[in-house]
Amino acid sequence: MTILIRDALLDNQVTSVLIEGGRIRSVGATVTDTPVDRVLDGSGLHLFPSFRNSHTHVAMVLFRGYGDDMPLMEWLQTRIWPAEGKLDADDVHAGARLGILEMIRSGTTFFNEMYWHRGALVRAVEEMGVRAMLGANLLDLGDPEALRRQKEEILELVPAGEGEGRARLALAPHSVYTVPPAELEWVGGLAHDHDLRIHIHLSETAGEVERCVEEHGCRPAEHLDRLGLVGPHLIAAHGQYLDEAEMELLAGKGATVVTNPLANLKLATGGIFPYAQAKRAGLRVCIGTDGAASNNNLDLIEEMKMAALLQKHREADATMLPADEVLSLATTVPAELFGQGTGRIEEGEPADLILVDLSEARTQPVHDPVSALVYAASGMQVRTTLCDGQVLMHDGIVEICDEEEVIRKAVEVARRVTV
Numbered sequence: 001m002t003i004l005i006r007d008a009l010l011d012n013q014v015t016s017v018l019i020e021g022g023r024i025r026s027v028g029a030t031v032t033d034t035p036v037d038r039v040l041d042g043s044g045l046h047l048f049p050s051f052r053n054s055h056t057h058v059a060m061v062l063f064r065g066y067g068d069d070m071p072l073m074e075w076l077q078t079r080i081w082p083a084e085g086k087l088d089a090d091d092v093h094a095g096a097r098l099g100i101l102e103m104i105r106s107g108t109t110f111f112n113e114m115y116w117h118r119g120a121l122v123r124a125v126e127e128m129g130v131r132a133m134l135g136a137n138l139l140d141l142g143d144p145e146a147l148r149r150q151k152e153e154i155l156e157l158v159p160a161g162e163g164e165g166r167a168r169l170a171l172a173p174h175s176v177y178t179v180p181p182a183e184l185e186w187v188g189g190l191a192h193d194h195d196l197r198i199h200i201h202l203s204e205t206a207g208e209v210e211r212c213v214e215e216h217g218c219r220p221a222e223h224l225d226r227l228g229l230v231g232p233h234l235i236a237a238h239g240q241y242l243d244e245a246e247m248e249l250l251a252g253k254g255a256t257v258v259t260n261p262l263a264n265l266k267l268a269t270g271g272i273f274p275y276a277q278a279k280r281a282g283l284r285v286c287i288g289t290d291g292a293a294s295n296n297n298l299d300l301i302e303e304m305k306m307a308a309l310l311q312k313h314r315e316a317d318a319t320m321l322p323a324d325e326v327l328s329l330a331t332t333v334p335a336e337l338f339g340q341g342t343g344r345i346e347e348g349e350p351a352d353l354i355l356v357d358l359s360e361a362r363t364q365p366v367h368d369p370v371s372a373l374v375y376a377a378s379g380m381q382v383r384t385t386l387c388d389g390q391v392l393m394h395d396g397i398v399e400i401c402d403e404e405e406v407i408r409k410a411v412e413v414a415r416r417v418t419v
């Protein structure tokens with residue numbers, strides 16, 4: 001399949017992009033005379049690399065707006081956990097399809113995921129044409145039998161390794177406070193033996209750090225390091241309460257931290273991710289939305305703006321985390337991390353692209369397309385989304401699924417499990 005995106009704007013220059021076999025074959029001003037299977041008219045639209053959401057729980061869109069404005073533990077105990085307990089694999093599949101649909105509409109083609117019923121998530125990812133790293137969950141709920149079953153499932157999955165398709169495998173121990181040290185160490189060994197990534201929540205609240213120090217005599221990043229989990233394969237979500245020594249430890253071993261500013265603000269977990277310190281330490285940072293139950297959407301444009309503003313505020317320095325740098329946390333940095341090329345629109349790169357309409361009132365005039373995208377645009381202005389050279393949405397029409405059906409099915413599930 002060859003696709004030509006004709007006359008779009010790339011860095012304010014009129015450009016055409018030829019795509020073949022999932023990759024960008026050429027980028028340039030001249031329209032090719034090679035016969036193509038499909039031409040997408042990009043006139044007046046701005047081309048950007050698609051976004052990568054480096055931490056989420058996609059099926060939690062089912063709980064969007066269910067129990068807002070509640071304290072974290074009360075919200076989990078009275079709303080989220082009882083509702084999650086009712087979800088079967090088909091429910092998670094329906095929720096994941098809605099979440100992925102929302103991502104396609106707002107320009108995201110990859111997500112790093114942690115949730116139950118991984119098989120249903122694999123199905124949803126393959127059907128919807130996006131890419132994902134789907135963590136095999138490990139969470140100790142105080143039931144030894146349930147923990148044993150989770151470990152068995154993981155052991156069935158790991159021999160195949162990460163895989164090479166759009167849906168890849170990672171190990172996802174939930175956190176240092178919900179997975180016992182022996183199990184964490186076991187995960188570290190498996191990750192090492194099977195060359196797998198580890199996706200975990202880390203240092204999200206001050207309470208988590210205090211408890212770790214009390215129970216294990218060290219802070220969470222150090223705890224993970226002692227158990228053999230810290231390395232280039234570690235992807236830790238949040239990191240709001242990492243201290244300088246932990247930042248240096250994680251950076252020195254090549255680990256990644258994913259900041260999720262909106263969810264942290266909404267759940268009032270306190271603190272703001274110390275980005276300046278992370279940068280000084282040389283730590284790799286990506287950006288995520290976390291689940292839509294605590295966000296309440298999966299729009300990475302909102303997330304980028306919030307991340308940039310929070311860092312300016314935190315450091316009382318308007319030059320902190322400028323637009324092009326925050327855009328890199330959602331595009332080039334995760335693309336390289338997750339093995340999707342450079343995340344740039346260049347010859348030979350995977351064709352994961354979006355076309356954005358910046359002609360609307362809220363984004364005019366466009367002095368700088370990146371500034372317009374990050375600070376003024378909405379995810380709703382994404383008109384076309386391609387992943388792996390496949391058109392998932394064009395000109396605002398989602399082509400990869402029956403949009404109404406996806407929404408209807410997910411709403412049915414959400415109504416049933418939240419009663």
Ligand SMILES: [Zn+2]
Nearest residue numbers: 201237290291
């Ligand atoms: Zn999370």
